[in-house]
Amino acid sequence: MTELDVRDVPPMERHPKIHDAFEDLAAGESLTIVNDHEPKPLFYEFQAEVETFDADGYEVEQVDDAEFRATFPKRET
Template sequence: MSSDAALPDPADESGSLDLDVRTLPHGARHDVIFARLQALADGETFVIRNDHDPKPLRYQTEALWPGAFEWTYLEAGPLQWRVAITRAD
């Protein structure tokens, strides 16, 4: 995905980047999130908002980059999930 203009990029109250993937086409969500993950500096965090538990994304991320990211659930449904993802390496 090459259009950064379509990516929401507001800072939330903690100063981390907040990405509401509910506004993105389903087929593009993982690519957008992976691009954000790769752009994170060590110790940097961003928060994803989703309409379902992003557990499959977590498994895929761990398979691609074992141990590189820490996931912290900030909100766990039933209508919205918010997960802070921090670059750990």
């Protein structure tokens, strides 16, 4: 599992950085992002645009008011 903390990344740069990290994963691996808000828009973006995203395996956990951990699994081929 790869973890990426984007809380200090400027908002306009977050999604491209996350997409790049996801693309670098091997099939069957997952990317966990640490964010300052629930990444619902990112989930919908991945669901619509990323064929290798396993939406059924997506998980999100709110750690506190400013920390959300979301796991984006990559489909096995």
